[in-house]
């Protein structure tokens with residue numbers, strides 16, 4: 001084995017140990033486009049097809065007669081909605097958690113809602129689950145600044161309880177506007193709440209992960225929320241497979257467009 005290959009193998013093993021401790025993960029086979037299961041409705045475009053991704057998102061918010069709908073930048077949008085009191089969650093809010101990261105990102109990571117640390121700092125994924133998310137992204141060679149990170153809800157549910165359906169319905173137009181401005185190529189949905197809110201499905205995580213969902217022209221991967229991984233390390237292996245699939249898709253897309 002050459003010195004270069006040895007170095008790569010050692011780096012891979014170290015990265016695996018940092019992420020997953022003693023869990024040994026097999027090398028995943030190269031993902032080819034023909035291997036990708038694309039779940040789509042008939043009106044959706046083909047994976048990687050150039051589409052006007054903003055049209056669906058615009059349609060979701062066009063009836064809302066509020067100033068933020070016309071925001072031309074993420075900063076303007078945040079300013080326009082940061083004092084929102086549309087649902088009761090504003091009452092427990094210390095800080096509004098809009099989102100952070102690269103405003104030109106091709107990958108948007110979407111979680112459920114802010115927790116205690118996020119509520120204090122006004123940033124998504126900054127607690128223990130956030131640290132694990134940083135490691136998961138690093139394992140597929142993304143830094144937090146390469147992607148954009150946000151949640152379905154912008155205010156913290158009390159005691160980190162699961163968001164209620166009405167709260168999701170009230171808050172999700174803000175996310176649609178964020179996506180309309182970001183125009184990502186890929187979404188990584190973390191946890192069942194985010195996946196269900198976006199896909200409008202009642203399926204279980206086992207039926208949603210491991211595939212590519214074509215969501216209004218955006219390729220979406222669903223995987224476990226890092227907070228769930230902290231409670232159940234058994235799911236880390238599946239998460240690793242999911243994020244590696246995301247990376248392979250991203251690399252294929254980059255290769256196709258260049």
Ligand code: SF4
Nearest residue numbers: 084087090154155171
């Ligand atoms: S959760 Fe969303 S809808 Fe509810 S108060 Fe916060 S920003 Fe407004």
